[in-house]
Amino acid sequence: MARFFNTTGPCYPERHYFLPPNARLRQSNLDRYLRDELFWILHAPRQTGKTTFLQTWMRELNESGKAVACYVSVERCQGIAEVEKSLPAICEAIRH
Helix, strand or coil: CCEEEECCCCCCCCECCCCCCCHHHHHCCHHHHHHHCCCCCCCCCCCCCHHHHHHHHHHHHHHHHHCCCCCCCHHCCCCCHHCCCCCCCCHHEEEE
């Protein structure tokens, strides 16, 4: 399959044309968050590369051996108002 510009979800270098987030990863000093055990929030508008950024960072971390990272989408919980019902759905997403 020929590569194409993807505007509907995460980008994968073997399938899509995109600007790799590696330069942004290095400039953002993300190692500090791991070293100092800090929490942070990634907030940005739709279609700006959040998922691609997180998945690229996850792969980079796992390849480096500095940490073990996984990516879990809890998007399926958006329609669940009660926390008691959403927690099992989150656990199931993590299990998969």
